[in-house]
Amino acid sequence: METDAGLDQLSSINYQLFSDYHTHPQGHRVQRYTPALLQPWADSARAIHLSDIAFTDHDRYHTGIDFGEIDRMREQNPDLHIRAGIELDNDPVHSPTGRKWIERNWDKLDFVLGSVHFLDRRDQMFDSIPVGAEQFKGCDIDALYADYFRRVCEIAATGLVDCLAHLDLIKIHGHRPKADIDAIVAETLDVIRSRDVTIELSTAGWRKPVNELYPGDRIIELAVKKGIPFTTASDAHSHAQLGDNFSRLAEKMSIFGICEVCVFEKHRRTARVVSGPK
Ligand SMILES: [Zn+2]
Numbered sequence: 546m547e548t549d550a551g552l553d554q555l556s557s558i559n560y561q562l563f564s565d566y567h568t569h570p571q572g573h574r575v576q577r578y579t580p581a582l583l584q585p586w587a588d589s590a591r592a593i594h595l596s597d598i599a600f601t602d603h604d605r606y607h608t609g610i611d612f613g614e615i616d617r618m619r620e621q622n623p624d625l626h627i628r629a630g631i632e633l634d635n636d637p638v639h640s641p642t643g644r645k646w647i648e649r650n651w652d653k654l655d656f657v658l659g660s661v662h663f664l665d666r667r668d669q670m671f672d673s674i675p676v677g678a679e680q681f682k683g684c685d686i687d688a689l690y691a692d693y694f695r696r697v698c699e700i701a702a703t704g705l706v707d708c709l710a711h712l713d714l715i716k717i718h719g720h721r722p723k724a725d726i727d728a729i730v731a732e733t734l735d736v737i738r739s740r741d742v743t744i745e746l747s748t749a750g751w752r753k754p755v756n757e758l759y760p761g762d763r764i765i766e767l768a769v770k771k772g773i774p775f776t777t778a779s780d781a782h783s784h785a786q787l788g789d790n791f792s793r794l795a796e797k798m799s800i801f802g803i804c805e806v807c808v809f810e811k812h813r814r815t816a817r818v819v820s821g822p823k
């Protein structure tokens with residue numbers, strides 16, 4: 546039977562995810578990088594057999610980032626690749642300063658994530674749980690989706706990001722568009738492709754009300770068709786969350802036939818094969 550053959554093929558493929566490119570050592574406030582803050586992340590990586598991790602704190606916490614401490618971590622943990630990164634939000638208040646900081650420190654950074662966390666409200670991330678859901682009340686959800694993806698395109702086109710985080714974050718509270726958004730998504734992916742930006746496969750969505758990978762299946766399918774490369778990510782806000790649900794992610798990747806994952810060194814991208822015969 547065809548199904549059995551498919552399953553057989555799946556079980557004979559071995560996926561070894563080795564990298565997590567979305568982590569928040571500082572959590573939800575400015576915390577200066579120190580060995581005490583960073584070493585638990587290296588220890589967690591080692592414990593779950595990850596060999597390549599990127600620190601990507603929010604740009605509003607850039608004052609906590611210390612490149613000297615990251616170098617020290619590299620010396621102390623020579624078995625790991627530790628990448629200096631940041632998550633550039635579209636925060637109307639803080640991100641203009643964040644952008645300037647990224648431009649100034651571009652050569653020290655390995656990796657920049659681009660994210661859309663803000664819609665029209667300047668003072669609240671729409672993905673705050675549960676309060677961010679208020680922003681969707683009484684709104685035309687189709688219009689919110691269109692607005693969200695327009696902002697994604699904007700950030701992709703800044704030339705300041707290597708990868709887009711949680712590409713369909715707009716679904717976080719479970720609101721779904723009525724209209725078919727294939728055209729909007731395809732346009733967004735075309736911008737991403739033309740800017741040679743990657744997108745992450747983020748397990749964070751499985752921890753959120755929507756309970757679905759970022760991005761969802763249809764977007765992954767379109768991205769694969771367009772040849773857009775991927776990173777793997779947990780969006781961990783604690784070292785205990787590093788590589789969260791990666792075995793489930795591996796299963797998903799095998800279904801889509803995604804067998805390469807990108808890593809970055811000083812913004813230079815390399816694709817590494819993650820699957821092989823058992
Ligand atoms: Zn984010």
Ligand SMILES: [Zn+2]
Pocket residue numbers: 567569632710780
């Ligand atoms: Zn994040």
